[in-house]
Amino acid sequence: MSSPIAPPLQAAPAISLKNLRVSYGDREILHGVSFDVQQGETLVILGGSGSGKSTLLRTLVGLERPTSGEIWIKGKNLATISDEELDTLRRHMGMSFQGGALFGSMTVGENVALPLREHTKLEDPTIEIMLRLKLDQVGLSGYEDYYPSQLSGGMKKRAAVARALAMDPEILFFDEPSAGLDPIIAAGIDELIIELKKAFHMTIIVVTHELASAFLIADRMVLINKGEVVALGTPEEMKNSPHPRVRQFLDRIPEPAVSQELDYLQMLTEERHGQRR
Amino acid sequence: MELAVQIGQSVLNSLAYLGSLATLTARAGYYTVIAPFQGKPVRFQRAITQAMQVGVRCIPILSLITFFIGLILALQAAYELKKFGAINFVASAVAISMSRELGPLITAVVVIGRSGSSFAAEIGTMKVTEELDALETMAINPVQFLVTPKFIAMAVMLPCLTIWANAMGVLGGSIFGVTKAGFTFTSYINATTDALFLRDIVSGLIKSFMFGLTITAVGCQEGLTTGAGAEQVGRSTTSAVVVSIFLVILVDLVFTAIFYFLGGQ
Structure with missing residues (x-):
């Protein structure tokens, strides 16, 4: 089950993107994104609203199909994979959604146990034990019988992480883990991600x-802007990067107002052109 | 010219929509009939929960409505039959129109209001809150997990409800029959059973089975194609009800015509 051409330099990357392009209808969101994610590293995908970072994440978990390019995960190319192979691959991946996406009609316990019940032949008592273990790992012991609607925002996120962990994934994805949480609860979620990294050496991808x-959490980070990779590096490298876009993002400088009439004209015509395509 | 293009476009859209309903029904059929032999068991527990919801909980309101419909039918039929001195035909008039037409149809309308709309709202909400995406990332197929149990529940429960509705309609008619048309309760029931042939009941049940598939397909399809945002869930729910009622009437027409021409030979 390995790809025919393995890069000889080091251990094969957990995820490898090659010139990835994704479109919704006529509109191209990602214009050729390439980078590798190493085994056991925590990669943070940074980017503003509408930068394409969420689309990138959705593509990585197979919710969107690329229009061209390659995504290699565990020797499979997500661009050409069959539905059945994708389902097999997904048992090695866990995803924690922005709003939690817990099933409202099921208790927290049933939510976390669902992947186990669907994909394993474990007996109920075993599932019960694994369920308690997962809930304990995210600090939600004793909340099995609560419904998602009875939990606070932070607890919902933790429950969602427990569900993502249920199948002991090798790669864990987080969509905006701290969005909509107060700073203290958000710090708790960061702490949780760091603990998971230490405990399981999982490959973790966080969009934020x-x-x-x-x-706090990144081993490396990648900045996405308008569907392209602007910069990729360790937090140190990013901090010291002279790249104007990186500086703008990290120093929180607002988008400059359009001053030059020619630029303005160009912007208008470019956009027109983009829409016609 | 403009008009022709618009008409053509909307015909194409309608056909595409019907196609999507057929595809969804076929996929549910695959997960019910073929997939169990490929190691993907049917979720009977979920189907039973759904059947409770769409079937058993529907009985009180359905009983009341069809009881009244039976009574109304008796009154309307008697108005005309009285002129010919044939008021004792009221029992067979109620029995046949209930079992061939109104039993299945009224049941379908009640179920659309209760369940068709709630299917769209439930699945639509799950779409908006990314729960459908979450199912997919857990390698659980939403059609297998959510939609198929609803199809099974509806395909089984709608004919059952229709039988019940027929009985309640006859009961409603008997109130008039006993009080105003000189029947005793026993003689009314005897007149009813004499008037009914098995094909009257079976044709109604076949229709109600088709109605069940139609309502589920529309409700689930509207839910699955809900756009982003809470107001879209409302829109899906409304159009699930409107489209279901329209399509149920259409299916009714097609099958009534088929039974008419089959029975005529």
């Missing part, structure tokens, strides 16, 4: 626009 949390 929260700078403080990004610098």
Whole structure:
């Protein structure tokens, strides 16, 4: 089950993107994104609203199909994979959604146990034990019988992480883990991600626009802007980067007002052109 | 010219929509009939929960409505039959129109209001809150997990409800029959059973089975194609009800015509 051409330099990357392009209808969101994610590293994908970072994440978990390019995960190319192979691959991946996406009609316990019940032949008592273990790992012991609607925002996120962990994934994805949480609860979620990293050496991919949390958890970070990779590097490298876009993002400088009439004209015509395509 | 293009476009859209309903029904059929032999078991527990919801909980309101419909039918039929001195035909008039037409149709309308709309709202909300995406990332197929149990529940429960509705309609008619048309309760029931042939009941049940598939397909399809945002869930729910009622009437027409021409030979 390995790809025919393995890069000889080091251990194969957990995820490898090659010139990835994704479109919704006529509109191209990602214009050729390439980078590798190493085994066991925490990569933070940074970017503003509409930068394409969420689309990138959705593509990585197979919710969107690329229009061209390659995504290699565990020797499979997500661009050409069959539905059945994708389902097999997904048992090695866990995703924690922005709003939690817990099933409202099921208790927290049933939510976390769902992947186990669907994909394993474990007996109920075993599932019960694994369920308690997962809930304990995210600090939600004793909340099995609560419904998602009875939990606070932070607890919902933790429950969602427990569900993502249920199948002991090798790669864990987070969509905006601290969005909509107060700073203390958000710090708790950051702490949780760091603990998971230490405990399981999982490959973790986090999409966020929260700078403080990004610098806390990242081994490496990648800045996406308008569907392209602007910069990729360790938090140190990013901090010292002279790249104007990186500086603008990290120093929180607002988008400059359009001053030059020619630029303005160009912007208008470019956009027109983009829409016609 | 403009008009022709618009008409053509909307015909194409309608056909595409019907196609999507057929595809969804076929996929649910695959997960019910073929997939169990490929190691993907049917979720009977979920189907039973759904059947409770769409079937058993529907009985009180359905009983009341069809009881009244039976009574109304008796009154309307008697108005005309009285002129010919044939008021004792009221029992067969109620029995046949209930079992061939109004039993299945009224049941379908009640179920659309209760369940068709709630399917769209439930699945639509799950779409908006990314729960459908979450199912997919857990390698659980939403059609297998959510939609198929609803199809099974509806395909089984709608004919059952229709039988019940027929009985309640006859009961409603008997109130008039006993009080105003000189029947005793026993003689009314005897007149009813004499008037009914098995094909009257079976044709109604086949229709109600088709109604069940139609309502589920529309409700689930509207839910699955809900756009982003809470107001879109409302829009899906409304159009699930409107489209279901329209399509149920259409299916009714097609099958009534088929039974008419089959029975005529």
